[in-house]
Every structure is written in C-alpha cells, then in structure tokens.
Amino acid sequence: HYFKWTVLYSNQPIAQIKQESPISEDLNENIDLMEKMNKSTPELTEGDIAVDSDSERNADPCTSSGCRWPKSSDGKVYVPYVIANHYSSRELQIIQRGLDSFSSMSCIRFKRRSNERDYLSIESRNGCYSYVGRRGNAQTVSLARSGCIYHKTVQHELLHALGFNHEQTRSDRDNHIRVVWENIVENMKHNFNKIATLNQGTPYDYNSVMQYHRTAFSKNGKPTMVPIPNNNVSFGQATQMSQNDINRLNTLYKCCEYLTSHDTIYCLQFNKILVC
C-alpha cells in the first residue's frame, strides 16, 4: 500500500523533499543547493527529508509497518543498496564505512542489491537528503560529493532511510530545546515543526546524530535553538550515532539481541514482542 510513491524519476511534481544539510554544511551552502535544484530533481522542502505529501509530513511513516524494512527469517534486516559510480575511492570508503557501521551495532545489514525490488540508490545529487523509511522500489539517498561525504552524514541519511526523523522535531522537544523562530531563515522555518514521533521510551538526546546544531538555518548567526534549562549545554555536535540512536534503531526493528537489558524492557513494552 506504500505504492502511491512512484516519483523520484518521474516528471510529475509530486515529490516534496526537504533540503538542509543536516549537520555539516553552512547556510550559504544550503541556499546554493536550493537554488541549484531544478524540475528534474525532487523538491526539497524540509531539511533533508523527502516526503510524499503535506499530510504525511507530520506523521512518522513508521507508525505503520509499511515503511519499515522487512526482517528476514534469520532475524536480520537486509537493506539492499547500490552506489553510483561517480564517487572517488576515498569517498566510497567513507560511504562504505557508514553502511558497515550498522552491522556491529544492530541487526541492520546493508547489502549490495542483486534483484530486490526495494533498495537505496546512493548518489551524489544536490545536497544530502533521504526519504524517511522504505518507499518502495528505488529510493535515492543523496550524498553530494561536495558537503555530504562524512561518516556522521552517511549515518544520518541512512537513519532517515530506516525511518527516523530529526531529533528537534520530536514530540517532546519543547521540554529540551527552545526554538528561536525569529532567528530562522524565513523559508526554512518548517524544518523546526514538531512531528508526532514515536520516541520508543528513549530520552531526548542532544548528542543524537539526528540533532541539528545550535545555529542551523540561522539568518543572523544567532542561535535557532537553545537548550532547556541550561543554555550552555552543547548539542548537535555528534560525529557518529549515539547510544540512543542505536537503541532506537534496535527497538524499532526489534533487534532485541542488540539491546541492553534495560532497553529490552522497552523493546518488550513498546513493540509487544513476546519472543526476541
């Protein structure tokens, strides 16, 4: 039923994507990227997340099982991918390291596509972006050669593809950060809209690789987010997935064998697993 998505390679103006540069790029670069985009590229409208429609934007697609990648009978979640041939060997190395990093921490296994229907197509397009969750058929994960080839960015975009939203859109974010709307670039304010996320019992995490930095999308260099209650706490500086990022992933995909005992309780509670 997720097949309303057909668009990435069609000419129809269906896709809305969001362009940001999650963590690593500066504002000018973002604007450049926005301006460079043309009709043949899906339109980015919120951060680096691609969405099908406005109505879908505020719902975590993984509240239904449709956008989760299926679990194999061996308990692993195989996510097929292809990588475009326009990367250098050094860039490929970084991308591969990001893909492989999930194997030691979760039951996610990114694997080269053979003939699977649904897969990630990792390409250098305009900016760093991904759709949230599995969309069906080929879905682009854009890792632009300029600005996106970092370990944290690879992990960030792959977490989107696995079904995760940005930390600052969490339903409980107002308890942890205050959004300073007046400092945000006007047409980027939607990046800070809250989403009814499934938080799976994990705490808000300033060190999540999905958390923007303090001045993301600032129009004046002043903070667009400040932490509550201690304004001096640093956040959005992650260089890789945090333990919470990993726990959420393992909870969402019921990778109980990769959870600690405390997390397993959540795994049982929230996913109603009887057998792990």
Ligand SMILES: [Zn+2]
């Ligand atoms: Zn993002």
